[in-house]
Amino acid sequence: MKLSVACNFDEALMKGLAGYPVYEVYGKLTTDYFGGGRPAFYLPEVNRRLLERTVQKAHANGIQFNYLLNASAMGNTEFTRIGQRKMEEMLDWVDGIGVDSITVANVYFLRLIKRRHPRLSVRVSSHRFTDTPRKVRFWVDHGADVIVVSEVGVHREFQTLAAMKQAAQGVDLQLIVNNWCRQDCAIAGNHAVALSAASQSGSRGFPLDYCSILCNQIRLRDPVNYLRANWIRPEDLHYYEKLGYETFKIVERNTPTQILLERVKAYAERRYDGNLLDLVQNYAYPKDKLGVVGKDAYSWRRMFKYFIKPRTINLLRFRKLIDFGHAASMLYPREGANPVMIDNRALDGFMERFTTKNCQSTDCESCRYCHEWAARAVTIDPNWRTKLDPMYEDLLGDIEGGAFWEPYTRTASQMVRRLWRNPA
Numbered sequence: 001m002k003l004s005v006a007c008n009f010d011e012a013l014m015k016g017l018a019g020y021p022v023y024e025v026y027g028k029l030t031t032d033y034f035g036g037g038r039p040a041f042y043l044p045e046v047n048r049r050l051l052e053r054t055v056q057k058a059h060a061n062g063i064q065f066n067y068l069l070n071a072s073a074m075g076n077t078e079f080t081r082i083g084q085r086k087m088e089e090m091l092d093w094v095d096g097i098g099v100d101s102i103t104v105a106n107v108y109f110l111r112l113i114k115r116r117h118p119r120l121s122v123r124v125s126s127h128r129f130t131d132t133p134r135k136v137r138f139w140v141d142h143g144a145d146v147i148v149v150s151e152v153g154v155h156r157e158f159q160t161l162a163a164m165k166q167a168a169q170g171v172d173l174q175l176i177v178n179n180w181c182r183q184d185c186a187i188a189g190n191h192a193v194a195l196s197a198a199s200q201s202g203s204r205g206f207p208l209d210y211c212s213i214l215c216n217q218i219r220l221r222d223p224v225n226y227l228r229a230n231w232i233r234p235e236d237l238h239y240y241e242k243l244g245y246e247t248f249k250i251v252e253r254n255t256p257t258q259i260l261l262e263r264v265k266a267y268a269e270r271r272y273d274g275n276l277l278d279l280v281q282n283y284a285y286p287k288d289k290l291g292v293v294g295k296d297a298y299s300w301r302r303m304f305k306y307f308i309k310p311r312t313i314n315l316l317r318f319r320k321l322i323d324f325g326h327a328a329s330m331l332y333p334r335e336g337a338n339p340v341m342i343d344n345r346a347l348d349g350f351m352e353r354f355t356t357k358n359c360q361s362t363d364c365e366s367c368r369y370c371h372e373w374a375a376r377a378v379t380i381d382p383n384w385r386t387k388l389d390p391m392y393e394d395l396l397g398d399i400e401g402g403a404f405w406e407p408y409t410r411t412a413s414q415m416v417r418r419l420w421r422n423p424a
Contacts, residue, residue, distance in 0.1 A: 001237070002246055004066065004174065005264055006253040009044045009054055010293040014061045016261040020268045025058055026066035026103065027051070027253055031201040033086040034078070035071035037105070037127055039198030041207045041306035042254050044293050052097045064100040070125040071196035072105050072189075091117050105192070107142060114143045121145040126176055127192040129153065132160065133167035146172045148249065151179040152188045155230040156354040158243065165244045174247040175240060177232040177267060180280040182218070182225050183359065187211050206312045208321075210399060216328070217392040220385060224374040226342055228364065231280045233344065234266045236351045252282045256294035259285060276342035284329035284338060298333055307331075316411045317404050324391045327384075339381035346377040 005017065007027035017025075029051060031040045055065045069090070077083040091113065094102065101121035104110050105128050113122050123146040124130060124139045131150040139147050147168065154160055155175065165173060181188060191211035198207045219225045232240065237248065250263050263279050266272040272279060285294060296302065308315070325331025350373050364370065398404045403411070 001241075001248065001268070003264060003267065004247065004249040006251050006255060006260065007054065007058075007065075008253055008255060008257060008260060008293050009046050009050055010257040010291060011057075012257050012291070013260065014057050014063065016257060017063065017264065018061065020264050022063060022264065023247075024064035024066050024100070025054075026068060026249075027054070028068040031199055031203075032090065033083075033201055034069060034074050034090070035196045035198070035200035035203075036068045037070045037072070037125060037192065037195055037199075038253060039195055039207050039209060040203075041198070041302065042209075043199070044254070045296065045302075048093070055097050055099055059098065065098075066101045066103055066123065067094045067099045068103045068125075069109060070103045070105040070127060071200070072125075072127050072192040073196050074106075074200070078106070078108060087112070088116075091120075095120060101145070103148070105196075110139075110142055110144060123174075124148060126151040126179075129188065130164075131157075133163045136164045136167040136171075136173070137169075140167070140169055140171050144171060146174055146247070148174045148176065151176045152181045152185045152230055153183065153360075155232060156183070156351075157358050157360060158239065158355055159358065160360075161240070161245070162243050172247055173245060174249050175232065175245055176230075176249045176251060177234075177237070178250055178263060178280045180226075180229045180231050180282070182215060183228045183230060183364075185215070187214075206309055207306050208399070213392070213396065213399075217389075217396065220380070220389060220392065223378045223380060224364075224371045226277075226340070226378050227347075227350070227370045227374045229280075231276070233276065233347060233351075234270045234272050234279075235344075235348065237267070237270055239351060239355065254282065254297060256285055256289050256291045258289045258291060272344050274344060275338055275340075276344045276347065277338055277340060281338075284334040286338075287333040287335050290333055294333070298331070303331070313404055314406055314408060314411055316408060316415070317398055317406075320391075320395050320398060324388075324395050327388055327391055339384035341379045343377050343379075347373065350377075 001021045002023045003021055004024045004026060005022050007013065007025035009027065027046065028036050029048065030043050030046045058065045078087060095117050101123055102113060103123040103125050105125035110122050110124065113120055122144060124144045126148040129150040130136060130139065130147050131154040136147060194211060197203055197205060248267065250267060266279055322331065353369055
């Protein structure tokens with residue numbers, strides 16, 4: 001087993017990883033010219049000096065560092081003079097500070113780096129959705145050193161995974177173990193592009209993760225989607241190891257150190273007794289486990305930096321987002337127990353079905369296998385669910401209906417009319 005672990009740039013992380021089979025950590029600057037696979041507001045504050053120190057500390061602990069240059073779209077700026085200049089400056093810098101490898105989501109970047117910076121190992125991002133042997137061979141033929149398997153569509157397709165491993169011809173295939181995107185998500189490509197724009201320096205847009213809000217509403221309304229997802233339980237790693245998969249990736253880069261280390265421990269020991277969401281959920285981190293880096297992520301400073309944009313959105317409507325973020329523990333840490341419980345022990349045996357039957361040729365609503373397991377393993381606090389569902393509907397209604405961006409004068413006049421009609 002070799003683990004690739006998200007880097008949150010907390011000084012305590014490297015020390016905590018000692019003794020576990022961690023061969024690398026991965027991360028990037030909070031923003032750069034090209035962007036990456038996560039929005040800036042979601043990430044720790046990282047400048048060049050901090051990143052360089054972290055690379056040095058990783059090497060001192062026998063751990064490699066992987067830099068993410070994994071934006072899915074850059075508006076074709078990579079094919080401009082300024083884009084070329086920015087790219088060369090970036091690559092010269094990461095090469096010069098000793099970064100070991102770079103993750104890309106663009107065949108041009110892959111070929112460019114192999115030609116201009118041959119010392120650097122190049123990895124293909126999961127956001128390229130590699131999920132067939134033919135796609136694997138494409139990346140192998142173009143010089144990829146490592147390929148991260150699609151995080152949304154193939155983790156339970158064992159026949160396909162075996163064929164992909166054979167097609168890799170010795171190139172390492174890496175599996176993300178604790179991503180919780182819905183199986184065969186139809187909007188994963190849209191989401192990847194939106195996330196890329198939200199981490200590009202100079203981005204003027206509002207960092208609203210619309211796809212995430214919509215997907216979480218779908219989970220709330222149909223809990224089977226908590227299971228109909230691409231996570232791999234620690235107990236189920238052996239299914240993949242039998243196929244020859246050895247390298248596993250643990251996310252996310254916004255995770256507080258204590259929780260990140262608990263995830264590493266669970267996968268290294270191949271067992272976890274508790275709520276599976278402790279391992280896979282990328283928000284709703286408990287307040288008592290935040291640490292220094294985690295507390296900064298929820299600070300008012302970051303709220304004002306990324307979300308208070310009076311010229312971009314209608315701040316009179318912003319209160320709905322704040323209320324929603326607090327209730328869902330998205331913009332605020334979680335206080336108390338998680339209102340959603342996935343009993344990990346109740347999922348023992350869940351994977352057996354997938355070793356002999358696939359999902360891509362099956363209609364989920366006809367199969368109902370995951371529905372039956374969800375009924376046994378997933379519980380949701382009914383009061384929390386009743387409170388949150390209309391909040392989703394109201395927020396999405398404002399976003400889709402345009403009220404989130406309407407002129408202040410129109411919103412103010414509507415408020416005055418409502419007060420006039422209902423003075424109490």
